[in-house]
Amino acid sequence: MSGRELERGSVLERVQLGSIDLGAAASLLGLSYRQTRRVYARYKAHGGAGLVHRGAGRPSNRSHPSAEREMVMSLIRKHYGGKKERGPHERFGPTLVAEHLWTDHGVLVAVRTLTRWMIDDGLWSRARKTRSVKHPRRERKARFGDLIQLDGSFHDWLEGRGGMMTPCLMTMVDDATGVTLLSFEDHETTWAATKVLRAWIGEYGIPRALYTDWSNVYKRLLTAGERTRGESEAFTQFGRMCEKLGITIIAASSPQAKGRVERAHGTHQDRLIKKLRLRGISNLEEANKYLRGDYIRAHNARFSVRAADEVDSHRPRHSVTMGDEDIYCLEYSRTVGHDHVVQYETLSLQLDPRVRGRVPAKSKVLVRESEDGGLRVIKAEGLGRHASERVLKWTPAPPRSAKPSKPSSLLQAAIETMLSEVPETERKPQPPKPCPDHPWRATHRRWVELARTSRAAPMQTTEKDE
Template identity: 30%
Template sequence: MSPEQLNRHSVLRKLIDGDLTLAQAASSLNLSKRQVIRLKKGFIKEGPGILVHKNSGRKPAHAFSEEFVATIISLKQSDLYRHANFLHFQELLLRQEQISISYSALHALLTKAKIQSPKKRRRFKPHRRRKRKLQEGLLIQMDATPFAWFGTEESYALHGAIDDATGKVVGLYLTKHECLMGYWEVIRQMGLQYGIPVSLYTDRHAIFLSTAAGRLSIEDQLAGKLINDTQFSRAMKELGVTIIPARSPQAKGRVERLWETLQSRLPVEFQIAGVSSIDQANEFLIQYIPLLNQRFAVEPGHAVSAFRPLAKEVDLDTVLCVKLTRSVDAGGVFSFYNRHFKVIATPSLPILPPKAKVSVLVSPRSGFVVQYKGTLYQALPYSKPVRQATVPPAAKQKTPWKPPDTHYHKYGHTLVNKVSFEDSDQDIIAMLESIFLSRYAEPAVTFSRDI
């Protein structure tokens, strides 16, 4: 018996023996007099067993069966659901296994089985929350995150955009590295599905903001000096979208929070769907975005959307591309990255005038085209004729010229009479001849101090 039951047994025994009054017994047990009388009658009739609750030792009617608990635990420990957090596992049970269970019951069941959620909980840090925008489409937060999405050691960059007012994901695209094409595909998904937003909230990556922007002084700004647009900022200007660069990751906290959610859920979803490549992942993400928004999106403060519908005359292929300016010559040929291309004119397209400024559009979707005053032209590689090199005549072999001995700069034995001294030493005569009558090529004579 429990301590409470032992206390009731002692009080009831004293009440029956006359040691306590009914009022004293009711006060001691903290029960009403009527309840004490009922307990007293039962104690006299049935004995101490009246103090034990009738449901003691009986399994509750709403309790899970042992088979059901074993099924839940085995599914959680399987390879498919092992890395899913408890909340995600609850959703997967309903979607994949048709098993409905509340989160609190699931949490208690798994915790009792000594199973912990793989999602780590960071210590709460108080911070000031920024209010959401009132209308959908007023502000879109955009970013990319590298992660091992396929359960391997290799990381891939997931590009994404989320609406600030509703928390609705408007685009997701996976590439090998963070790149311009990944962000353009996110813009394409958003433009076709929802429309063109008012502004984008991004970091200060070189894709969005030129690296020279931070080095522009106030004096340069007052003098009217401008920084060239990046290809992404140029495209957003054509669409009428304002780019707001953030100073810290916390400033665009909604998209940072989105990465935490997707890094916990997407690897499990990829494994269940058998996704193991970038192309398969991008096809899967198109179908997964509505499920994600159905689970996490909220209603905006104002029902009217700020997204602008994409105009019919706007071709995203001519906006979301690398666009560079070149000049064509009289034959419609221009140079591009050390190669020559010729603009192809057709009967329906006029011939470009000489020195016309054209825009060269390059993208994986549209390929390589030329735009002139809104008209698109095809361009083909062109090889300019190479001039035949003229072979120079064979050079004559030059022989070094040696002046003859009769040259006025030279002295020869035949031109100068022999020097003779009847009474002089022959050694002195030989020395004088070697000095004055020898050729320049011969080594000079070294005089000795003994002479």
């Protein structure tokens, strides 16, 4: 018997002894007068056993048939149970199991029911690692596109299939809504970040700001030379691209500062790995095709939320007039040589002769390298609203001959020693030096005397005036 049934028994016993009537008992039990009469009748007929709920010990009318339960558990063991020798992360959780039972097998079971069944069969555990909260979460941004968190996650996403060990998953998460965009890359490089940024801009527009790490890819500190020149900000190649698009890069000082994208990594490392395993995906091309086709759409439908402000902060791509080839490129400053050749790494770029008058020697030009390796030489002119760019034609030039290296001191000493051992008769004759009374020397002496006399004449004139 439950505690409530025992309490009813004690009150109805007082009614039976005549110390209180049914009206007072109804008030004490919190029941209506009619319900109290029915309960008291069962108590008089069957005693304390009549107060026990009649459904106790009987299966629920809404319970699943045992055959259905066995069928569901067999599917879980076969497809979603995982291998114990690979660790607990192999097993699917009840929430993910419920999704796949419905999408892959057409079986609809509540998550709480699955949780109870999986715990009873030893396929799941409620145990979780306890963490101490040290960094309070900040409030989300109000508008979609105000702040996008960008980061890469190296992990064994394909579980060794196809020889891929730890590819990088590039992740962009909107701070206001949680909308996510993903892309698999070999490494977290400038071009990998550019690829996922271009995909975001093509899908939603240009965001206001990016929240990234301090790294050589996204944002870096000023060098000693830049501080000496008085520069206030240092740009990476990716940072220069964002600067052209009008995107502000904010660097986080700790992983907790951009916790939204860090927690998203944990979600993908649990759900995405298992989904890739079910489909037998073994290379990054197939993985990216699955991301674009199914996973990203389903993930956003489940985990994204509405922004506090319905206004979209993204700007359209056409608001920036520069072309893609001038934005998504590696840009370096170079000096034009006296022969109008621009050196770029191991290449020599000979400028077209027709532009030599407008691009003098020792002037600065920009060399822009696209992702496919194409090179463009740009001459920037003007500032602010009057700024313009001119594309300079060029052709490959033969590389410049290397300057002869100076011999080291030891080598020079060895050469002098060898020359000293050569007999004087075999040495190369040296040109004779002119004698002291040679006409050359006499002429030089006359020039020196004339120069001294001409300098002394103005000084004598000044003394006479005084």
